[in-house]
Amino acid sequence: MRACDVLVIGGGPAGSTAGHLLARAGRDVVVLERERFPRFHIGESLLPANMPLLERLGVRAALDDADCVTKFGARIVAATGTPSVRIRFADGLLPCPPSALQVVRATFDEILLRACARSGADVLEKHAATHAKRDPNGWTVRVRGGERETEIRARYLVDASGRETFLATSRRTKQMAQKHRRVAVYAHFSGVPRDPGPDAGDVLLAVRRDGWLWVIPLANRTTSIGLVVQGNALRQFDRTPQDAFEHALKHTPALADRTRDATRISPVHVTSNYSYESGSAARDGALAIGDALAFLDPVFSTGVWLAMGGAETASAALDQCLAEPAKAKVTLATWSAAQAQTNRYYWRLIESFYTPEFIDLLLQPSDVPLFRSLVPALNSVFAGVGPGTFGLQARLRLFEMLQTFHRRFNLQPRLDLGSIFDP
Template identity: 30%
Template sequence: MNSTNHSDVIVIGGGPGGTTASTLIAQRGFSVTLLERELTPQYRVGESLIPETYWTFKRLKMLDILKSSHFVKKHGVQFVNSSGQLSAPFYFHEHKPGECSQTWQIRRIEFDSMMIQNAREQGVAVNQGIRVLDILFNGDRAVGVLVKDADGNRKELFADVIVDASGQSSMIINKFKLREPDPSLNKGAIWTYYEGAFRDEGKNEGATIVLSLKNSNGWFWYIPLHDDIVSVGVVADFDYLFKGRQDHETTFHEELQNCPVVKKRIATGKQVATMRATKDFTYRTKQAAGNGWVLVGDALGFLDPLYSSGILLALKSGELAADAIIDGLNRNDTSEKQLGIWAKEYFEGMDRMRRLVVEFYNGFNFGDFVRRFPHHKGNITDLLIGDLFKADLDQVFLDIDQMKSEEKSTANKH
């Protein structure tokens, strides 16, 4: 623990959002204390990066670390429809040539360790094995935290800004009742890992594959990782996946019957991990900041994993929050308005990705859409690679609404 009990910024949580915010703030010379409950990073799902993470990694000085890692290189994504038809590979470099078009499939324990070590090397005071018991307020302003170390000792730590990056269990979310579930995306997932399962070759080896179920009730992810491991999971409506079903293992294998392409791919492999499940998917918070506090990462919100946007959103929220905090500290302004000045732009970007996800679940045909509006092909690609934070993309959704209206009108005439 730091010898002093005051820092410019305290960050709660050592995941991607917390390490991003802490590193960028420390780069500017401010004192940053990062508090992580676990002594070492624990298992997390969320293994596939999308290309727009490149720019935040560049600011974090993480690119050389990732390039020298054994993470599988990801050059694109493929889709399999409910009839089992595999799409042509969707290569990122065809839209944005250059180094930024290649990304990685990661193992979170290793990736999170790299991010924590990188934060430490850039001046963040990283404290692991520290449990935050409470966030301290003076009136409506967050001023510090009450912590307990691995030996059971309690201590109060103070800061000008508290960054809550503690995930879905955020104390600030619960204190102010900020969580807003998304009834349109009430999904769940069941997943595990296979060794020796089928892998494509060459540039396609690291591609994420999204495979629709035959009954169109959901989809499988198929993500090739290093050490000959593949992450395989099924996502569907909560009620469909969990109500009236047996155990997760049985449900998973029942859904394999609904997805012959995945069943065939894993036939050569063996399951090497227990079955895991999550039943708490898409949500967001009513606000991103208050006087003296900011939410980032999963503490701010989480979006359905269809297009692998989770880590991008964590990095982006950490980055935008860091810039607002740096500016606020320089001007001695840590008000809600200053610390949350980025939230509108962020949520608009998140909502664009959300809309794309909703359209997928509603069965919208993006191939037909691009044929009808060919000038939007690049915009659809921008959305898929995570280049979400620009207003001109909103025209895509206006034209999607137009096309759906035309289809509905035609159907009514018949």
């Protein structure tokens, strides 16, 4: 039976990063991926905070060759057309690279997985983990590759199986976020014009009362367009997700000039009820990273960064556990607590984003100096800067207080964003 130090289930950004860094540290690591890459995946807008890690993995040149689009920020606009605000990563409160990339995930994930294999990890595509059993010395995982079933022994297990949530599903610890039952509908298009100049690569978000749309410029003049809508709004209007998507594309004034001559060049994909948490990040010598640990919401484009950043810290923790087994419990508990803190930070921001007060104040920034001091903090949040410093946290708390005041005293005009289903 094949035995290794660490078995990673899933070869997406989380799994390939973990496999890569553990192999580079000299550990014997196997990465199982049930698909053969390249394969389609959603999650195309990366964050500046992720760029140094891409450098460390040595994949920047390959990404440049793949014609990834550079983004310097985001434009967030009321779906009615005005007002709008431009987020510029370079104007953040905390140091961070000034730009990030928009990527075709089929290409991006393949580049990461090939780099993982080159670093010495044993990458097995078309191999799916089907069952995992724990004993005092580690894990035995049943693996299906084509017609064959085998078993692999590992000292530690990393669940990077994405929304499949391999471990949480078998342990029944997955908790859906009841308040955040949203549906995303998305496809690739050609014929979508871009802003002139350096803003051409920015992501555009058009916000409604009950949902929002994204426009992400990709390589080869392809554009990803997606709709996120509340599940109960869909039901109330008795629409299928695809109907709602087509309706929104026709009836969003802020996107009218972009979608007028757009041609859909991919199937329409739907992801429903996507927000959940899987429970503790580390338990019984098994770690969950990326979407296998939690998926919150795509609005801040944090998914790939949380997956890869979590994988980097997980591999450092596992390397330490293998070097000093006596301290493994504490090492993993500390790592797990840090993951929980990061998730709490983003949950709070996401809950805030989905209130009308957040959007009113974000899209209508006041000239009052107190408010202006918050803008760099918001730029940093959109760049993917994590829970980090006191200065950032204090400004975010202040922004929350302003939202509370606005709820009672109308600090700015109340925006009428309309519904996705407005004619």
